[in-house]
Amino acid sequence: MRKVIAAFNMTLDGICDHTAGIPDEEIHYHYTNLLNNAGSILYGRITYQLMQFWQTLLKNPSDEKSMNDFAIAIDKIPKIVFSNTLKSTDWDSAQLSDRTLEEEVLELKQQSGKDILVGSRSLIIQLMKLNLIDELQLCIYPVIAGAGLPLFENLKDRTILKLIKTKTFSGGAVTLYYERGAG
Template sequence: MRKLIYGMNVSLDGYIAAPGDDISWGGPPSDELFQWWLDRERATSLMLYGRKLWETMSSYWPTGDQQPGASPAEIEFARNWRDTPKVVFSSTIDTVDWNTRLVTGDAVAEITRLKAEDGGPMGIGGATLAAAAMRAGLIDEYELAIYPVLTGAGTPFFTALDSWANLNLVETRTFPGGVVLTRYETKR
């Protein structure tokens, strides 16, 4: 059975985006944090995206390695992003590209099916998609890179749940700029 990991940059008050889908509050990550995300992406065998995050990622990373001043880590991230198989869950877009498959049906059923397959870890991103997986009890690990900023409102990292989810802390790490990484595994 595959492991499903939900990880994103998060404001101290728990938002992945400020009102208006504004993600500029985090600023560019430190080189050390960016390298951590790159290592995580390299270890991921399949990425699952909701529409909004897919649109954000696919608007930059297909050519991220060709941008002026791209760092070696950014070049590697772009190449890895293109090569990693991806699934986008959306009923509002018609086509996807860059080693990606589109699913328009029941996301929870498809994620459950994918988890049952053999293979490496899967990452999930996008608040709405991750919320559905959370409520279904499908997420095995949470990774939060918590930035020292309060947005006051926006898109929350966590959704309302029907029941508690007990977690085990597996890692904490501090990065430059006061960003604190916390990783938790779901108690089963």
């Protein structure tokens, strides 16, 4: 059975703002490796449209190899997009889901293959409520944003997690790996 892994960046105060973090070469390679070892990634419309930025680096590579390698990895991985407004994806490796998030994830989990990544805040919240996240990988940047959208907004139920691993980056970011704990 495939695992559903929510991998997400956040600030020390729990804010999810892609402009608040400070990704560096080491973090780009970390996420490139994560993408290369996963079977698919799930996105909501907003995050999907933000990720389309990486297509520009395929056409016009940057001076940073780590960013170019990430662009290649994000281009290759199959993307399933959940949207009520998009009519098409305009990305060869992306498809719109015609099912509910719960139906799609339950079917994907039953298939053989590599793990399923979740890369959108809204989908993480929905899947947490449905109890369908197997592992959280939270990359916490040493930044206090002070304002913005908190990752776990609108979650009312207590959730106990078990820390299974940590990874510290030279720039001060830390990825905490959690699985659901008992209780």
